[in-house]
Amino acid sequence: MPSDRFERGQAALSRIHGHVGEGVMAALQDIAPDFARLIIEFPYGDLYSRPGLTPKERQIATLASLTTLGHAPKELKAHIQGALNVGCTRQEVVEVIMQMAAYAGFPAAVNALLVAKELFAEVDTATRNAG
Known part of the structure; x- marks a missing residue:
């Protein structure tokens, strides 16, 4: 139950x-x-x-954390999509990831940006195919 x-x-x-x-x-x-x-x-x-944080704020925190981990690309991809679903823009996603370069290093940020790029391309393809 x-x-x-x-x-x-x-x-x-x-x-x-x-x-x-x-x-x-x-x-x-x-x-x-x-x-x-x-x-x-x-x-x-x-x-x-x-209560206390909006779904958008929670996804931003999650993106930051997964970016700094640097070893969870599947989870990062799912949470980038989740961030878009709760109102984050692509630019906000990119900015959060770029900010993490100062704390997790450039390799972690580059890897996360490439995950975001892949997800954005998939979203664009799905949108074109739906329309």
Whole structure:
């Protein structure tokens, strides 16, 4: 039986990532269903659902963190899309990543910018094909 945390998490995940987030959770079901549930409940049900920061502000913080990690390109790509979904502009995404060069180094920022470039191209292609 889903908990309130789980339901809040599902709503936040859907708001930020749409169907892409559901796909990630589904991919984990056969190997680590408890981990998939924890991802929905903790970061999305508890943290992303808190008052105090807007969804856009939370995505900016997440982009900064993933950029500085420098080793999570899949997650960074998903959160760049999430940032766009909650109102960040492409320029804001690029600026956040560039700012991280001062803290994580140029290689981390370059890698993150290349992830953003790839995602932006995919969005543009999907938009052209939909129209």
